[in-house]
Amino acid sequence: xxxxxxxxxxxVTRRTAIGGTVAVGSALLLLDAERVEATVQSSPPPRAGxxxxxxxxxxxxxxxxxxxxxxxxxxxxxxxxxxxxxxKGCDHGQCGACTVHVDxxxxxxxxxxxxxxxxxxxxxxxxxxxxxxxHPMQQAFIDHDALQCGYxxxxxxxxxxxxxxxxxxxxxxxxxxxxxxxxxxxGAYAGIVAAIEDVAKKGRRV
Numbered sequence: 001x002x003x004x005x006x007x008x009x010x011x012v013t014r015r016t017a018i019g020g021t022v023a024v025g026s027a028l029l030l031l032d033a034e035r036v037e038a039t040v041q042s043s044p045p046p047r048a049g050x051x052x053x054x055x056x057x058x059x060x061x062x063x064x065x066x067x068x069x070x071x072x073x074x075x076x077x078x079x080x081x082x083x084x085x086x087x088k089g090c091d092h093g094q095c096g097a098c099t100v101h102v103d104x105x106x107x108x109x110x111x112x113x114x115x116x117x118x119x120x121x122x123x124x125x126x127x128x129x130x131x132x133x134x135h136p137m138q139q140a141f142i143d144h145d146a147l148q149c150g151y152x153x154x155x156x157x158x159x160x161x162x163x164x165x166x167x168x169x170x171x172x173x174x175x176x177x178x179x180x181x182x183x184x185x186x187g188a189y190a191g192i193v194a195a196i197e198d199v200a201k202k203g204r205r206v
Contacts, residue, residue, distance in 0.1 A: 106159055125154035
């Protein structure tokens, strides 16, 4: 068989070789697209009106409830359980106003599916105080004027408690770093840091 210089078969040019490669690639892409479409068409759509029964432990009490599987923890707390301390600020997990604890760890409840709290401990700002006795962090926020309008305060306090429990209240720069996910539009940051520092230094149980 005659070959051109470089070992390529006669009649085969760079243009025809590239053209053939493109044609094969296009055919494979088309085949993959058809397979994906067939898979999507064969998958059953979400069942309308689907519900889910869950039993979270909210502030020490079982709270059995039936929900839409898409319900956020924030909406469950506010709209179904009447616990309005956690605030809906941005609804994108960027402001921290909705901070609560799940199994002792702080979470943005607007980004947490309520379904994931089945059987787990959920603590909100309403569950911090013991009767008429304020939680040490709540009292410290009052003592240090760590609030102004108060909208972000529940989330700030829940995050502050977590900051101390996590061992991240060792100094002011560290406190600021670990509280950076909670925004105070009134700018009460100096008081917030002072309140956390006070609780941490006095070794109060949080």
